[in-house]
Amino acid sequence: MRARRGFSLLELLWAMIIVSLLTGIAIPKLTDTIRRARAAAAVADIRVIYDGVTNYNAEYNSYPATAGMGVVPRALASYLPNNFKFVKTDYSLQYNNWTIYTYVSRRPTMTNIIGITIRARDARLTRIVQQLLATTPQFGSGTTATFIIIGL
Numbered sequence: 253m254r255a256r257r258g259f260s261l262l263e264l265l266w267a268m269i270i271v272s273l274l275t276g277i278a279i280p281k282l283t284d285t286i287r288r289a290r291a292a293a294a295v296a297d298i299r300v301i302y303d304g305v306t307n308y309n310a311e312y313n314s315y316p317a318t319a320g321m322g323v324v325p326r327a328l329a330s331y332l333p334n335n336f337k338f339v340k341t342d343y344s345l346q347y348n349n350w351t352i353y354t355y356v357s358r359r360p361t362m363t364n365i366i367g368i369t370i371r372a373r374d375a376r377l378t379r380i381v382q383q384l385l386a387t388t389p390q391f392g393s394g395t396t397a398t399f400i401i402i403g404l
Contacts, residue, residue: 290342291380297336297345298368298385302401304331305347305366315364315402321346321371343372348398365403371396 259267308331309315316327322339324332325347338345346369354361372378375395382390382397389400 287374287377288380291377291384293340294343294345294370294372294377294381295384297340298370298399298401300332300336301328301345301347301368304328305402307331309402315349315366316347318349319347321369342374342377343370345370350403363403365400367398367400369396369398 305315305328308328316325319325319328319338322344323346324336324338328347329336338347348367348369350365350367352363352365354363369392370378370381372381372395378392378395378397382392385399390397392398
């Protein structure tokens with residue numbers, strides 16, 4: 253009997269099938285893990301902004317004005333880490349300051365509600381951020397969600 257050299261075509265085909273099945277299982281899990289890591293980074297950014305806003309409020313007894321999507325409010329910049337950006341690869345953030353007037357005994361009372369809006373490229377990323385911040389008052393749909401960090 254002659255010694256075999258190499259693999260038969262059938263053996264190579266089976267090996268390719270097994271590798272492709274394992275890859276088909278692993279890739280979605282890897283994608284989901286990456287998406288969850290990016291959502292955790294977004295939640296960390298929201299918490300950094302919250303800390304900056306509370307420090308600003310402690311010093312000035314007011315809140316910075318609203319800024320546009322992806323724009324760091326000028327008054328808040330010095331209370332955030334160096335080079336902190338509101339535009340990231342997968343999402344953008346917006347700082348919102350809403351003033352609400354209520355009347356008690358015919359006297360107007362001013363209340364501020366501070367929110368952080370996230371707009372992601374991927375609606376699943378936004379959904380994961382919403383799940384991670386489930387106890388925070390929030391509203392939104394699709395790729396955009398706003399979280400109320402002060403007020404209510």
